[in-house]
Amino acid sequence: MKSKSFEGMACSIAGVLEAIGDRWAVLILRDLSLGLSRYEDLRRSTGVTNATLSDRLKHLEDSELVNRRQYQTNPERYEYVLTSKGRDTILVLQALVQVGDKWAVSGDAGPPLKFVDRKTGHPVKLAMVDNETGQRVRTQDLQPQEGPGADELIRWRLTHFRK
DSSP states (O other): OOOOOOTTOSOHHHHHHHHHOSHHHHHHHHHHHTTOOBHHHHHHHHOOOHHHHHHHHHHHHHTTSEEEEEEETTTTEEEEEEOHHHHHTHHHHHHHHHHHHHTTTTOTTOOSOOOBOTTTOOBOOOOOBOTTTOOBOOGGGOOOOOOTTOOHHHHHHHTTOOO
16 A cells, blocks of 8 residues: 655655645645634634544644644633744645636636735735845746755656756
8 A cells, every 4th residue: 555645755845745734734724824713613614524624633733834722721622823834834825826716716706815915905926036136937937956955856857847
């Protein structure tokens, strides 16, 4: 039987996928990034079963994307909040929103949610920028290069990239 784990793979994408887990976890991260924090609110928003929600929250906690905090005693109740590492996944979520909106996956009515700059009210979007100049880089101008953590599999993949 094949392993479902990406652990040990020299790939940043695989590492993030390993930390997040699955599509239910992505929706939980979405809700946490929107300010939901209580178990019952997360269950209602996602429509996921109790068993699946408990499992995914535990995985996200083990991956250090989420912290569990007690907010009530007798009975004990907990809320879930994004860690600094968890807040970094908002970039992934925003990319999914941007692609989903472009593909009109929610239908003809338009995007169900907009993201705007709190200061200006202007819509925001993710863009790739040159790390030194801050200038925008088009997708067709991206070129992957071997990094310091590259292994033989990465080097092999790069031989297939058309320049």
